[in-house]
Every structure is written in structure tokens, then in C-alpha cells.
Amino acid sequence: MATELQITSASADPDLLDLPWDVALAQWPASVLAALPRGLSRHVVRFVRMSGRVIAIKEISDIVAHGEYELLRKLDRMDVPSVVPLAVITGRVDADGNALEAALITEHLQYSLPYRSLFSHIMGADTATRLIDALAVLLVRLHLVGFYWGDVSLSNTLFRRDAETFAAYLVDAETGALYPKLTIGQRSYDVDLARTNIIGELMDLESGGVLDEGTDLIAIGDSLVERYNELWDALTLEESFSKDERWRVNERIERVHSLGFDVDELAMSTEDGGRRVRIRPKVVEAGYHSRRLAQLTGLEVQEHQARRLLSDLEHYCAFGENPGSSETKLAHQWLTEVFEPTIRAVPVAQRGKLQPAQLFHEVLDHRWFLSEQQSRDVPIIEAARSYGHSVLPTREAEQAILGLTPEQAASMDDEAIARGVVDDDLAEGDLAQLGPDL
Template structure:
């Protein structure tokens, strides 16, 4: 006789309350959460559990355990991906017939599948920004030796990151983790990504969700170009004369501007020191987010962090605090600028966007107001205007718990 088994790093007794004796596609409405529709090879449902939203996917035992372990390892490597919670095996229905295993992950709050992004009224460059985020994710995965095997927009979730997007891996079922990927493995992943993305964009075009100006094939080619550009910036060997050693610092600053910290550099000189070669050996994404976290305690996306740091620097200059301690100024900026701006947003509207994204959009709104009115609009005034003119009309991008649906992705 089969016995229900739940394998989890952190036991969650509430999981036992879910209807595991029922096929996932027949789960009752009272446990489901309505979330934006995506596409999947498997049955996936979003469930409400103690004020949390979880994603449950049915698959075979072997694949469930394999994906669970891969996601855990990717988490330890600090790669953007969904958080694995548990694997449920030994499921049977009321007639004693076996049911597929299930892998449970946390739903990524404020995230959207690509079809939900395109269902909104967005700028024509939305596809380009999504592709740029996916290229960054693919490079980060390849740097840690992860071969995806099924790169696509459908297997990715997107979160707003200032004026860009951040991409998160959702489905790791076809992936594999190696010490280092071969050029052939990287090339295959990249070619598959291009093929899948072009197909997905054509599908959006057929559904009239894609702007007429978007060239699907051109977007696919742009992914390849962006990936190769970023990979070269992060890994290529650079040679220069011994008199140009300043280029070592320049290379590090260039990588910092791309959002990466350099943990280790290989520097080689010839016998007489006339030629120097450098190559980054260890690069870690999140340069700006780590600095903002250190200064303020805010844990946000990297481009959001870049924008907030720029505002912090501007606030520091405007308040004549350039000679004060950076830590002290950062605390005061948090207390007198960031927190009051977020507090100006009515509580019922704050779930629409993450706090850092709200602050970024208020900054944008303030700039447009100042340009239009020919004066320096104060942040409190800009925040009130943004709420009334923009935020109230925005869709809610946090996990919405409401009526049931047959949403699938992952």
C-alpha cells in the first residue's frame, strides 16, 4: 500500500491539509489562487496555504526529486529561481489508483509570466527588455555551470526592475549542473533559446498581443547578440602593455556598471613585464543591490538598487551632506525620503508594486512633472500625483488570492 510522503528541507505541516488524493486538475476552488495564465507541459495549480501562495506541479517521481534538488543547488549559488519547498510522493486516489508526484515551489510575488506582461498596455520595446533580462539570466546560469536544456519565455518569470525586468528560472526539469559548461553546451542552449523565443513571439503575434513594430526574428537574434556581448565582457581575456595597468581598474569598473562584482582576477605578465593579460575568474551579480543592502538594509533588484543609489547621492548633494558619513546619510535618506514616499501610498494600493519599484516610478513621475511645470516638484507632491494619476489605474502585480482559475505555467 502506498504511503503519502512529503520530502522538504523545512517541514510544513499545513501541506498535509491539501487534497493529495485528488488529481491536481480537479482540486477544489477553495484552495486555489487566481494568478496570470501561462503555458506548461504539466498540470500546475496555485494554492493558498496560510496566507502564502504556492505552485504545485504534477510530474513523475524521478523528475520531481531531480528538479527539487537542482533548484536547491541553484539557490545556494544565488541564481534567480523559484524557491523549492517540497516533493510529495505516494499519492493515490480514493480508488487506490496511483497519482503522479508533485513538486511544490513558492510563488514569486510581484512576478508575471511573459503572456501576462504582453496582455497589458506596454511600450513597443517590452519584448526587447524581456529578452535582455533573459540573456542576463542565461549568462548567470552558464557561469555557474547550469545547462538549462529548455530555455524559453514560458519557463521564466519576470519582475519589474526599475525601467527593466529581472528574469527568474521557473522550470529546471530538463536542466543539469556541471562544474563548467563546454562551448557546445552553451551554444546549444543559446540556439534553443532563440528558436523557442521566436516561436513564442509568433504565437503572441497570432493572438494580437505583440506590437506590430516588433520583429520576432530580430528579437531572437538580439538575444544571441546580447548574450554573446555579456559573456565576452564577463569572461574574455584582455591584453595590454605593462604601462597601461590602469586598465585593470577600468575592467573592474566596467563589470560593476553591468551589475557584477569581481571576486577574483587572473593577471599574467610576460617575463619582462611588457604585456599584461587579465581575465575575470569569479564574478557575482548584484553589485548595486549588495551596496544598497549594506547602506540601508533594503533588499531589492539590482537596477532598482542602482536607481535608489542615484537618488540617495542626489539627496546627499541637495542636503549639503557630501562630507558626512555615507552610513549616516543613507539612514537619513531612508528615514526622510524613501519611507515617507512609500507611506504616502494608500495601504490598499501598495500590493500593486514592490516598494522599490513604487519609489522608482514616483521618481520618474516627479521628473515628468518638473519638466512639464518648469519647477522642482517636491517628492511628497509627486507621490500624491503619482497615486492619483498612475497607480490607481495599474494592475495588481502581487500574488492575487481570489477566484479560482485553470492557470498553468512552469
């Protein structure tokens, strides 16, 4: 290894030194690579096994690598959905002394897929609409914190299942920049560029036979603009009403909550001689339902998954055996008596195909289907066993731990399990302590 090699990292992993940095990334041996689906990129990108996990490595120039690394660190601190940066490697040279590009290293986002994989292998005709909705939400979240993307596209995004929808994560930030507040022009440019790129990407899918030729691609691109504007207005526009309509303050807050956001501060002022009230959310944070679920149960899940789990928890609290108990106590009982046993009822070999929270959501849907089919209230454990034996075996694995199959992943040690796989030997209550992918 060349002595000029330099590693910039908040928490350097010594195993980084064992990777072949004196070889161009495109020529790295298969022995260190993880066979995971990759999206389109203007740069060479590879997934690599290291320290019992998978990392993503991208070759770019030194300046761009350091800039993107710092931006991703800032977004991570702001809790914006994006890949987690690990390190930048510079000073690379090959065996002949020729300079090689720098390498930006990020954590691989488990259970995520690029849009091409979703269209090609998993989803149906409504995939585009759900991905567009997810991208619109991500773009709004980025703009709220002052992040100008500069290259919005499906290719620069990864998607995770989130109940019946998707959650979008920023992958490529090399053209981005953070500002105290974005101008209307900056936001409009990002939205217009997103529309143009999305239409082009969908045209590419259509030409490859992945999308039906009759699909209205322009309408799909336009829907991104409509969804973005609708969401942005709901979260940021000022609203004026008479003093006799004070109920509209709570209505506005509840509207924001229903969109999955939380009002951190609400600016109120009077006008027209005190006869009218003007309100405007000053700071809006995303993740209202996921934060509430985490406070009650310790589970960290996607926003729509959290909403579904909270709904089931509320049903349990309303119809459980201890209606007078505190909300915290009932939440713990639901966790140990409903959520954990449901996950354990699914065969080990099938669990790794989905995140536990997504698995619970789909078991609830399957329970409803069985109850309708059989004209009886099917117990959730019975539904979980049925789903694990009749539905999951036909599903493609979405787990992405070292590129292993669910059967291989199911035999991993406890440390690996804590990154997303649930094992039969876990004691009751331990699931609440699992990592963020639960």
C-alpha cells in the first residue's frame, strides 16, 4: 500500500487498510465485493464486505469526495434521510505510481433498492406513483432544512418499503449545498429538474420494456410537482381566519401531523384590529409518528410503518384487558404480547426478507384478508404463521446483509441479528432493543 494514503473518518475502521486501494475500483476482486443491486451512476460504485457489514465505495475527485462527505455528515446530524458517510480515502496510487481517484465510503442502506430493481423485479404498475410520492416528501424535507440538491433524480435515491408506501433516501449529494434558507428560485429549479430527470428515467424504462408503452410518463413527472407543491404549502403557508374560528389552529396542527410532520413552533399574530388571526408554522420536523412510537416502545421504524403500528397499539389499548393502565405500560404489554410474538411466529428462514416493522404491517394485511375469507376473526399469530408459509416464500428477499440469502442470514450471530435479523432464541422483550432497522 502506498505511503501517501490518507483516511478521513469520524471513526476510522482499521479494516479499511486491508482493502486494495492501489487498484482501480472497477478492477477490485470479486472476493471483497458484495453482490447487491446497483443503480445508475456517472462514477464507478461498488459494494464491499468489511468488518461484518457492507459499505458502498464511489470513486470521485478529492475535492468532490471531501465536499460530499461533509455534506452527508451534516444531513445525518439533521436526521434527514440519506446514506451515512464513513470515510474518504485520498492519496491513492497504483503499482506503477499512477494517481487514482479518491474514494468516498458510505454505509450501505439495508433493505433498500434502486428504482430499477423495484420496477424490474418486485413492484406492479403503481410503482411509479408511490416512488414519486416518496421522492416528493424527501425533497420537501431537504428544502425545509435549506439543502439544495442540484441533481434530483430517481437514480440518486434509494427506496425502502414503508407500510403501503416507500421511504426515499438521498444517495448522491455531490452537487448539493446547504443554506440558511432556500430561495423560491432554488426550490423551483430542484423541482423542475426532478420532473425532467424522472420523465427521462421512465422513458428509459419504457424503451427497455419494463414499463408499458401506454404509460403517461409526462403525467407521472407532473405529479411530482403537484405533490411537492401540495406538501410544501400544507407545511409552510400562512393562514388567516377570524378570531371566532380558533379551532382552525388545532386543525392546522392536526393536518401537519397527518402528513407525518411535527410543528416545533407556531407563529401567531393578530390583524384587522384584532379581529383576525394569522398563523404560520415556523419550524417543521418530520417523523411525528415514528418519534411517538419510539417514545412508547423503543422501536425505530419508518413513518408510515409507525402510523400502522400505532393504530394497532391504540386498538390494543382500547380493547385490552387492562384499559385503566398507563399508556406506557400498555405499550410495553403490546410490544411483548403482540409485536414480538408475531415476528417470532414467522419461520426464521423467511423473516430476513423484510424489516420486522414491514413484516408486522403485512401480517396485519394478511390477517384482514384471512378474516374476510373465512368470516371469522383470525388471531394474529395464526395469520403470521400463514403469511410466513404461504406468502413470504414467493417474495424476493429485500434483506441486504452482506448479500446473503435469508437462510444464510438467519444463522448469523447475535451482532449480525441486531442489524436487522430476528432469531428464535431472542428472549421476550429483547426485540425492543434491536437496531434502527427494527
